[in-house]
Amino acid sequence: MPSLQPPDRQPTSRPPEQPGTPLRAVLTGMAIDVCGSKVVGMLAVTVYAMQFVTPEMSDEQAADMLQKLPPSFALLLLLNALGALMSVAGGYACARVVLRDEFRVGAILAIAVTFFSLLLDDAGVSDLTLLYILCDVAALLLGVKYGAEHNRRLESPARSPADAPTP
Secondary structure (H helix, E strand, O other): OOOOOOOOOOOOOOOOOOOOOOOHHHHHHHHHHHHHHHHHHHHHHHHHOOOOOOOOOOOOHHHHHHHHOOHHHHHHHHHHHHHHHHHHHHHHHHHHOOOHHHHHHHHHHHHHHHHHHHOOOOOOOOOHHHHHHHHHHHHHHHHHHHHHHHHHHOOOOOOOOOOOOOO
């Protein structure tokens, strides 16, 4: 008579991920942060401009009106929040690609993004620019923290069914 007990099975796990190079991780994080922020910013400004520009306006009239129109506080808040989310996503992707020494590589990513952002924004260095840079670095490192925690969860062994909570 066959046994009614289920056969002992070893828990299946995913094959171990191969760590990427720090250069690849930094470039991935920079691409997500910088390019994603620029694309999201262009989309938000386009939607904002569509509220005020009518189809019968010429290009010169539309550009003149948009230059005179101050950006709304809600638009600036939205742009900063979406830019911070892109920074978190870039830091997370950097940590997930490198799989080791996440914070060291994340710090390199933060330095690279800071220099690249200063090159792109030719407004000069002011108090507000420094505040944006600090917020961007904090968001990048927050993403790195989330990615490192995800890496540690994948490395830890799965709990045995006897340790699982009962429903």
